[in-house]
Amino acid sequence: MLKITPFKTGLLLSSFFITALLVCAISALFMVPSLEDVMANIWNEEMQFSLKLTLITGVISTILVMGFALPIGYTLSRLDFWGKGVVKTIVNLPVAFPELVLGLCLLLLFGKTPIGKALSAIGLDFVFTRKGVVAAQFFTALPYAIRIMKSTFDYINPRMEFVSRSLGYTQFETFIKVSLPLAGNGILAATVIAFARCIGTFGTVLILAGGSYMKTETLPITLYLNISYGNMGMALTSGIMLVVVSFVAIFIFEKTEAKL
Amino acid sequence: MSFFRVEDMHINLGEFSLKGVSLEFERGEYLTVMGPTGAGKTILLECIIGFYHPEKGRVFLEGRDITDDPPEKRRIGIVYQDYALLPHMDVFKNIEYGLKKTDSNKESRRTKILDMAESLNISHILHRKPTTLSGGEQQRVALSRALVVDPRLLLMDEPLSALDPQTRHTTRALLRQAMRNRDITVLHITHDMDDVWALADKVAIMRDGRIEQHNTLQCVFNRPCNQFIADFVGATVFEGTVLPSSNGHCLIDIEGLVLSSTDHAQHGENIKVALRPENIMVFQQRPDNHSVQNIVEATLEDYYKEGILYHLFFRSGEVRIPAVVTSSAFHELNLERNRSSFLSVNPTNVRIT
Numbered sequence A: 001m002l003k004i005t006p007f008k009t010g011l012l013l014s015s016f017f018i019t020a021l022l023v024c025a026i027s028a029l030f031m032v033p034s035l036e037d038v039m040a041n042i043w044n045e046e047m048q049f050s051l052k053l054t055l056i057t058g059v060i061s062t063i064l065v066m067g068f069a070l071p072i073g074y075t076l077s078r079l080d081f082w083g084k085g086v087v088k089t090i091v092n093l094p095v096a097f098p099e100l101v102l103g104l105c106l107l108l109l110f111g112k113t114p115i116g117k118a119l120s121a122i123g124l125d126f127v128f129t130r131k132g133v134v135a136a137q138f139f140t141a142l143p144y145a146i147r148i149m150k151s152t153f154d155y156i157n158p159r160m161e162f163v164s165r166s167l168g169y170t171q172f173e174t175f176i177k178v179s180l181p182l183a184g185n186g187i188l189a190a191t192v193i194a195f196a197r198c199i200g201t202f203g204t205v206l207i208l209a210g211g212s213y214m215k216t217e218t219l220p221i222t223l224y225l226n227i228s229y230g231n232m233g234m235a236l237t238s239g240i241m242l243v244v245v246s247f248v249a250i251f252i253f254e255k256t257e258a259k260l
Numbered sequence B: 001m002s003f004f005r006v007e008d009m010h011i012n013l014g015e016f017s018l019k020g021v022s023l024e025f026e027r028g029e030y031l032t033v034m035g036p037t038g039a040g041k042t043i044l045l046e047c048i049i050g051f052y053h054p055e056k057g058r059v060f061l062e063g064r065d066i067t068d069d070p071p072e073k074r075r076i077g078i079v080y081q082d083y084a085l086l087p088h089m090d091v092f093k094n095i096e097y098g099l100k101k102t103d104s105n106k107e108s109r110r111t112k113i114l115d116m117a118e119s120l121n122i123s124h125i126l127h128r129k130p131t132t133l134s135g136g137e138q139q140r141v142a143l144s145r146a147l148v149v150d151p152r153l154l155l156m157d158e159p160l161s162a163l164d165p166q167t168r169h170t171t172r173a174l175l176r177q178a179m180r181n182r183d184i185t186v187l188h189i190t191h192d193m194d195d196v197w198a199l200a201d202k203v204a205i206m207r208d209g210r211i212e213q214h215n216t217l218q219c220v221f222n223r224p225c226n227q228f229i230a231d232f233v234g235a236t237v238f239e240g241t242v243l244p245s246s247n248g249h250c251l252i253d254i255e256g257l258v259l260s261s262t263d264h265a266q267h268g269e270n271i272k273v274a275l276r277p278e279n280i281m282v283f284q285q286r287p288d289n290h291s292v293q294n295i296v297e298a299t300l301e302d303y304y305k306e307g308i309l310y311h312l313f314f315r316s317g318e319v320r321i322p323a324v325v326t327s328s329a330f331h332e333l334n335l336e337r338n339r340s341s342f343l344s345v346n347p348t349n350v351r352i353t
Helices: A006-031 A035-042 A045-078 A084-096 A099-111 A114-121 A130-155 A158-166 A171-182 A184-200 A203-209 A219-229 A232-259 B041-049 B091-102 B106-119 B135-147 B165-182 B193-199 B217-222 B227-233 B327-332
Strands: B004-012 B017-025 B030-034 B056-061 B076-080 B153-157 B186-189 B202-207 B210-216 B236-243 B250-254 B257-261 B270-275 B281-283 B295-306 B309-316 B319-326 B340-344
Touching (some): A035 A232, A045 A084, A045 A184, A084 A130, A158 B076, B017 B041, B030 B041, B030 B193, B041 B076, B106 B135, B165 B193, B202 B227, B217 B227, B309 B327
Parallel strands (some): B030 B186, B030 B202, B076 B153
Antiparallel strands (some): B236 B270, B295 B340, B309 B319
8 A cells, every 4th residue: 555645645636636627627628618509510611621621731741740750850869960969959949939930930931031932933832821731730740749759769779770780681671670660659659749739730820821711720720710709619619629639649549559 | 811800990989989909810710809898899899790980990801891881781690788689570580580681482581490499499489579588588589580691700799698697507508509500700798707718719808999918718818918908817917037947947036936937938037927816726735746836835815705616815925826716625725814825836827928
């Protein structure tokens, strides 16, 4: 039996207090609106648009995020090169940035600079477009995924890769046959976190993509627009949708993680 | 030209470095590399296999310069202390992993794996995941995986040190048998003298990124070239002067203690003499047998027990002489601190280094 000391009591109380507060906050979201209102709002044209756009852009952004997070995470974990510290700091910087500032930076980059103009010339126009939603989500979620992938590769014994090389496999073959399978749980965790960050991105999407009604309107934008109009029903429903999508993502993660 | 040669290898990885390592050995030889922690032993292995590129120096295998070859082209196997088995594959697939690169025939691969598994006594665990195996089993799997691809050279980094004494003993015997059957060339890093005695043809001693001595087992253990190596291999080095001699033996004066040696040196030369404690014989009375030479009266200063052996430290004048006797001999000789005994050492065991 656990002996209760004042120190342990303090630890347990702080944990239970915050957990209870969070449960109350999330429950409030589900308790306040009536089920009929929520069901009616879900089938609303704006909500359908927003949900669809959120899921589509969220999936595309997550795929792109993982496509970059894997090689960058592996590079930061395994390779020593000049300027590694700077690269690490810069790619992690958006974690500490307010989303609005990140959105502003991206708006300036894709709007006014030669890079933005060059991208626009080949059809990659990010300012106030749906592509902008993807770009905003991508840059917001990428550092989180990189951090998880770097830690994941840090935990894989590099000697397994050395042995693979000694047995005739190239560095790339070793990455595919040893590093990636062993990073399975980390990849899954990074994907879920990246997806949750993507669908929940608000400030960056608002500034870069504009948050226009039924054009670049993702669920967080729906929540924001409707709360501005005073339409609490729609705002609460979009909040519920975000929580449900995140919950489903975490649930799938837990189930899949157990199998890996 | 030697089968394997490292020439003047330099690398600096911050914490560990190599400062001009050179060594060579022949096909089929078993070289053990010893040295204190941080001496650069593992870095040496990883430079040889190609995980690190030396800043200076070359590596030759079978007469060819392989310094710039990637690890996958070198056909050098490696076995680590922590086994480095792939946890997402079962034992069979771990052993098959390297074989897939050299043998495209599935049935032939299977035959090779089953033969290897039988020789290393792991046939019963082929279907199991590495995480479910004991340390000894994992080490045998790691060894099978390295040997089954028939490497030109096998590198082992303290392969037995993580095992309990009993498993270490049986795995060492299995390792000796596996190496003897295959006539394989091995470079084995170890801290354990038992590994060296049981397996090695040659020994290299490393310190601070350099090879201090590299020679046959007998030479390094009996003629350590300096006090560091002497301490490392459990010998003692004395400084002495060669005296005039009439019987063909070399007489050496070590701070007043005169010993006869079958080695040769010039009269008046200042030399170093190595003695191994197990070559010092201890007597209660002065031996009257004429065949016993180099008899010295000495006082037991100190001793300690290690396993079934007693490590003794005698003093004769200014010279401190270590010796070792079994537990039963210690009691039979009635040894006690500050009591006089007689020591003797055969002139063939008084080695000029």
